[in-house]
Amino acid sequence: MSTYKVLGLMSGTSLDGLDIAYCHIWEEDNKWNFSIKNTAEIDYSDEMREYLKNAIHLSEEDHDQLHKDYGIWLGQQSKLFIDELEEEVDFIASHGHTSHHRPEEGVTFQLGDGQLLANTSGKQVVCDFRTKDVSLKGQGAPLVPIGDKLLFHEYDFCLNLGGISNISFDKDGERIAYDIGLANMPLNYITHKMGLAYDADGKIARSGKLDNSLLQKLNSLKYYTLPYPKSTGYEWFTSEIVPLIEASKSSNEDLLHTFIHHNCEQIALSVRKYKNNSTSNSKLLATGGGALNQFFIDTLQSKLGISIEVVVPNKTLIAYKEALVFALMGVLRLEGKTNVLKSVTGATSDSCSGEVFFPIKD
Template sequence: MSMYKVLGLMSGTSLDGLDMAYCHIWEEDGHWNFSIKQTKDVPYSDEMREYLKNAIYLSDADHAQLHKDYGMWLGEQSKLFIDELGEEIDFIASHGHTSHHRPEDGITFQLGDGQFLANTSGKQVVCDFRTKDVSLKGQGAPLVPIGDRLLFHEFDFCLNLGGISNISFEKNDERIAYDIGMANMPLNYITHKMGLPYDENGNLARSGKLDHGLLQKLNSLEYYRLPYPKSTGYEWFTEKVIPLVNASTSANIDLLHTLIHHNCEQIAFSVHKYSSKPQNKLLATGGGALNQFFMDILQEKLGPNIEVVIPTKTLIAYKEALVFALMSVLRLEGKTNVLKSVTGATSDSCSGEVFFPQGS
């Protein structure tokens, strides 16, 4: 039995910062196991957040520069964390930060150059986990469901509430997953206007009231009627969601309240459609699981037959970094780490580019 010591790096759509999870991962009797040994969150400076957020609008030259600079920054942060750990690691698994995602045009791009990351950290790196799947006509997302299947099989549904919400579950022995819609992205859009990073615990949303007109317009968005496989991102949010939110004259707290109801209705719609047992367990992770009002409304909309399980804060915040660590192990063992049943690609794949440190 080999035990891998992996540093997983994730930068999500909420743009809070870099999530780092040092994990032990091993396979025993045909089952994958994990232990998250230590974690670190490096918040982005306002300047860096703006750069990453606007990367989609950069010129080719500036985008290439940011790719290299961010790769070096990831390497520096990894080196600092590894020094703090005081332990040797085997390799780094880096998701990077998505700047472009248009799978229908064959495009997905994660910032954070793997070679510069490897050179700066002095460690082997596995990164660029989405391109191969998109080249196979897949959505290139979500990727975490392979981890849901291999590490969290005791749950009927795995729901992640980051900037975007996504869900995964088994159906006829196949893993199915897709982005349901938005989660914290529009909530943060409103709280930023109020001068707050986010709505702690959902307290502001709880004090608001429902804007029925907005709820109905949001629920009517075409994306929700598309069949899976499907994925979404910042582009959909700016083009389709923001205009509806901006058109409402409701107070900010009412918008927060309504957006949470809307999210939970869409999640409940998916879960009810695909639940096949009398009693089901749903694992809720991502920052939204820390929003108590969100969790209360979710449980209310799901009803008593679906139990919402909220895990430790470590798993809530670092599950995605952990799964990219697992994906890198699978990549180096030459095993499938991206499922066509999830992404709609023409085949499963063993995805990720590998870089070895160069120079001294």
């Protein structure tokens, strides 16, 4: 039994910053195990956040430069973390930051040049986990369900509340997963207008009132009627959601309140649709930044009812589960094992995805 010592890097659509998780990952008795040993969250500067946020609008030349700059930055942050860690690191598994995701056009792009990340950090790198799946006519997302299947199989549902919400579960012996819709992205958009990074514990949202007109418009969005496999991202948010926020006459408190109710209604619809019809209770694991929002969790539990228990784990797992899963995906890539599931993405086949880079010295 060999233990992989991996640095998992994750940057999500909410643009909160870079998550780094130093993980030990090993397989024993045909089961994968993990231990998160150390973590860090590196906040983006305002300049970096704007740079990443507007990447979709950059010219090809400027986008390529950002890809390189961000790869170097990831390498610098990784090296600082490793130097402080003073422990052995076998390799880095990096999600990068998604700038373009239009799988129906065969397009997906994760910023963070793997070769420059390797050169700067001095470590082997596995990255670009989405492109191969998209080339196989898949959605290239969500990717985390392989981790749900291998590391968190005791839960009936695994829900991630990042910038967007996604869910995974077993159905007829296959892992099913898809992006439900919104989570923190609209909440952060509204709080940033208020000069706040986020709504701590959902206290501001809890104080608001429901805007039924806005709720109806949100619930009527076409995306929710699409069958899985499906994925969404920042493009959908800016084109469909931002205009509704900007056109609303509601207070920020009411907007936050309404969006949490909307998010939870859509999540509850998805969960109840696929819940086992047996009388036994189900368990739903909730992770991602939204799981730290108590009003979000309370509202979700209320809409799911007593037969589905929302389980919120420790804060380390809440915040770093995605970084952990990308570390696992890196391990699977180096072992030549499946790390992207066609049942999740709709691709023509399962795949062992990710590009591998070794540091090159000048």
